[in-house]
Amino acid sequence: MSHASGASGARIADYWLHEQLPARATELAHRATHRMLPRSARIAIVNPGFAGVRVAEVQLMREACVLETLHHSGVPRVFECGVHERRPWVASEHVAGTSIEAAAAHRPMPVGDALAVVRDAAAVLAHAHHRGVVHRNLTPRSIICTAQRAFPVCITDWGEATMRARRTQSAGGGDPDGLAGGAGVLPRGIDRMVPRPCDPGGRFYRAPELAGSDQCDASSDVFALAAVMFEAATLVLPEPVQRFPGVPAAFHQLLASMLATDPTERPTAAAVHAEATRLAELYSDGDAAIEEVEVELVDISRAPPAPANLGWMPPDHMAAPAPDTQRRRRDS
CATH class of the missing domain: 1.10.510.10 (Transferase(Phosphotransferase) domain 1)
Incomplete structure (x- = not known):
């Protein structure tokens, strides 16, 4: 069915394999295109190191059965499945996003x-x-x-x-x-x-x-x-x-x-x-x-207000003398 086992550029059934995709340790996954149909797929096949391991094979087929059963547009579709070099494989929708x-x-x-x-x-x-x-x-x-x-x-x-x-x-x-x-x-x-x-x-x-x-x-x-x-x-x-x-x-x-x-x-x-x-x-x-927060708006285009009167006045002996008093002192 192909000249290689899961390598990029190989073929599994009617699918040409391209770059590798993330997958579980028990599986290999590749983006693939159908040989005749305008279809982009994700090909998952049992990892050669887990060939014949029942748990790995069942896990792959369970996922295919779940996807086939759900029939929801928010779940990848299953196209087909088979066995390649004694390893199960599943072709499902390649979800790009x-x-x-x-x-x-x-x-x-x-x-x-x-x-x-x-x-x-x-x-x-x-x-x-x-x-x-x-x-x-x-x-x-x-x-x-x-x-x-x-x-x-x-x-x-x-x-x-x-x-x-x-x-x-x-x-x-x-x-x-x-x-x-x-x-x-x-x-x-x-x-x-x-x-x-x-x-x-x-x-x-x-x-x-x-x-x-x-x-x-x-x-x-x-x-x-x-x-x-x-x-x-x-x-x-x-x-x-x-x-x-x-x-x-x-x-x-x-x-x-x-x-x-x-x-x-x-x-x-x-x-x-x-x-x-x-x-x-x-x-x-x-x-x-945006959180609702109470704030006080200030119009910065206007002149700043005069400072508030703090109620403090200098003592009498510190106050400046009147102008006429200063004049009499200079005359004397």
Whole structure:
């Protein structure tokens, strides 16, 4: 099928490989173009060092199954998959855009932009949670702003996604996240070997209940989204959660609720989407970065006022003598 195994310039099936892309240690990824179709793709194939390792193969195929199942414009599409030199490979949509990590690398994101990302990313997560999928490893690298796609935000890196979580029903008997008792969407048996998230930087954005455990539910994704966007808006991790100048109180309150230590106190992704939509409309013109402060305006075009009378007068013996008295003294 090709004359090389994963090197740039090689070919896998009908795809020509180009520059290498970031990928997990168990995989190699390249930007690729279809031999006949005007299609740009991301080809991910199991790393030769992990050939035959079941966990690595299952992780790659799980991500493909998740992407195929979600059917959301904020999730990369899967084109096809196969086996090359006894290693599974997946061709998915190559998402070109700016990650949150890059957007907030040197300065905080404008509040209006940050709210828009929270709104759109929460919509993607709400769709995934309704289908019974928990991302489990949201980081600033996995949330990408994509101006060229139909949906302005794309969430990538679904390799650690799981369906094992089941959230307790709310007091009203409803299931806001669609996880309680929902039918599985992954092929039978493919979700039994779920590796724990291995991105070292991702630990800063994981919910506290995940410390020392891989058990999570939809609320863990809500926490991670808030941690990522709190840092993007302030350049500081939410440790602890504190107010920052320029961040509106309503936006801070939304992030603080998403970062609640108790998972049951966090809003659902659908509720976050609704509230962020409302706030994004209020601050879409960029005025959100302006804090309301009471100030006294001074007209500097006028002459400065005379200094105030402090009530002090010189003693009588220090006062200057009258003019006629000075004249009589000179005459004498």
